[in-house]
Amino acid sequence: MEYSSLQRQVAYMKKRLFDQGYLDEQFYQLEELQDEANPNFVEEVVTLFFRDSSRLMANIEQALEKCPQDFHRLDSFMHQLKGSTSSIGALRVKNECTQFREYCDEGNLDGCQRSFQKVKREHAVLKQKLKAYFQLLRQIGPTERATPPGG
């Protein structure tokens, strides 16, 4: 099969995302769920994720400021975030979430703060990368997208 230049670009981008650990295997699962009847499924899910996770992170941020000693609450928020990040395969973000939770368990507020910053950063980076990725995908067209070239 000949890949058009765009397709190659997309493939390359995707490969990099995986290689660099931004995405993991779960992302493949999402792609498998995409088909002709649901051609934009992955993008929809990712969009939903970012919207929801932004809200969660705002809550965490607020909790860190207002009631930083409530580790239980922080942990609970982060648990939720971790759940959704893992479901879309956002590996790096998930790892940072895990780290955050460990600090929570220890009661290490400072560790939590630092860790949270990392979470935010990874979250922002991933958002940007995926945005670019989907933009490119859209250019390719639905059919190609439905069966993305192996990453």
Add this chain to the structure above:
Amino acid sequence: MDPSRAAASTASSGRPRDGVGPPPDFPAGLRVLVVDDDPTCLKILDRMLRKCLYDVTTCTRAAAALAMLRERRGAFDVVLSDVYMPDMDGFKLLEHIGLEMDLPVIMMSADDGRDVVMKGVTHGACDYLIKPVRMEALRNIWQHVVRKRRNELKELEHSGSAEENDRQKRALEDGDNASSASEGNWKNVKRRKDGKEEEEVEEREDPSTLKKPRVVWSVDLHQQFVAAVNQLGVDKAVPKKILELMKVPRLTRENVASHLQKYRLYLRRLSVPQHEARLDTPYTGASEATFRSVGSFDGLDTQALAVSGQFPPQSLTTLHSGPRRVTTTGIGLPSIDQVGFFNSSAQMANASNIRPAMMQQMNNKQLNFLSGPSTNMESGQHGQSQQLVESYGNMGLRVGEGASGFFNLPSSQRTSTSFPGGTINVNLSNSLPMQMTQQGQQFSVCQQQNRIHISMPRQLQTREQLLNEILGEYDSRLSTPMGHQILSNEVSGHVSGRGRSNMNVRTSLREGYMNASSYGPLSHALYADFSNSGMNESTGSCYPLASGAGTTNFTSIGMLQEALPPVGNVETLGNSVSVKGANDFVPDYDLLSDVRQSKSQDWKSQNIDVSYQSAQQLGSKQSNIDFGSSRLAHEDSIAAIKDDKSRNACTVRKEIFSVRTEIEHEKGDCTAQRNGTILVENSLRVMAEGMSDLSYQEVLFDDNIIQNELMNVVGKKQQEGVGQVDPEFNFDGYSWDDIQV
């Protein structure tokens, strides 16, 4: 979420249940309810499940999920729930579901810590998935549905004796879980299965055990029991002393022991306030409708029902009673309610009435009915038999539209009390109010005279207790030999005619079965199992009971069984719908199998199943099954009931299914008559086992007389040892015509 889903009238998703049996492409069409507060996960799960060709309904709040489950009983086969949710702990939800609906629940979480997983297990979850959930993991969730049903069936089969019941109870009690019925159930099941071999062997080998006559825990008897227990102190009460205090001849220590076990469980359940609340809620709400319909029952002649004494647990009574009192509170039926029940049902006198119709009704609607309203019973007519329908947990009595037909049962008094555990339908005297609770619809089945059918779901024990209490309150006359069968309605409630796997039903019945064998009356929560299968939404898809033996039809059959009070008393056969006592009924999972008669072993489980099925069918469709006689004609005559016990079960089932299907299609208001006929049908079926002459058709028609006769006949047959119904559920299409009254 999905427009198609919204469009579906009853089913969670577009897939309608046509009542012809489990979908041929099972597990496709498996009805899944997913609860997760995370929208991302929810969306992914939804898509994955749809890709597995399941019928998916999603929910972000646990409370909404519970409400949905309650409203649409029998609409779901399995529940997938997240562990950490903001409004309710996933484990709490798990407990609720286990108690009320007895559906298999699968937990999910990103947390894979051993403790959390262990918690899931102990709370009764059938599985625990670690997020991110993969498609492969979801593909196989149907196995839990099947497994649960099979377990319940097995329970039914083996719960033939009191010992078994005891064992089960012990298992349950041992199970630490006080937390949820489901847990208990699971344990119970597991234990049963594990210990079954050893214990069963012992028991089976003991002829006396097997042949032990069932003790019918009539209201009076139960009251005596409760009085004795209270005198001794609940904690200190030991069977021996209770026996001494009761001074009832022919009552053995074992009877008391197993009854005590159930009672204790019941009490334990009652102590959970939320259950109560829950109980009330679903039922009360539903009861409104039922009440109204109940009123219409007046016409029905519960007496007919009473005759057979079998009384479909699905107490119509509850339906009837205008004042539906949902005793809900789960706590057992407050005696008050009970009393009310009994009194009202007293009217039921002749079995001739409606009973058959009742049965049908019961079948149709979930067996579980129960809604506590004890006094209901419509006017004096139903005085006679009161059905105490207690719904465990949710079951509550809900009288569906169709139920209205049933309600006419004159004397059916149904008292349904919803217990946390399930529903107990006590059929007192002849009234056979059958309450079939279907998703929201509950038929109350007229009770037969003196028949107290209590269907107890798995969690029977507590229910039985409740039932016992209730029974105790009942008018003495009500307590007929049949005693009460407690239909564990948890499940039965669901029997809405959906043949679909309502596994829940089964599990609940399990206990019931056990009891049934020992007692006859209460214990047979056999019907409970019914619920699991039957619990399908009443709306519709009446799954053929027999269909797919062992497949998803569980529900329907199960329901019926539950609905059918154990036909303990031969005399009043009326409740043919009652659960068949056949403990050893080895249903293929059809509801039939579930229907067990706690009563005499004679009854083929089929019979009960059949009745239930019909009831279910009736019930399933929003109770208005228009069963006209014509319908019956279409149905395979039950007469085809083969002598082979198993066959009977099958045939019965078939009939029921067919009935159900009809019912489903009908969706009309079932007139009391119809119900009566249906009940009759059911009863007929039951009888058919023993008596090939019964013609259901006749019975079905709201010809009270016929019903009465049938009941009587059935009753007699039972006495004669109708035999066991072969659990094999294959509906060969019995024809109603075969059964000649």
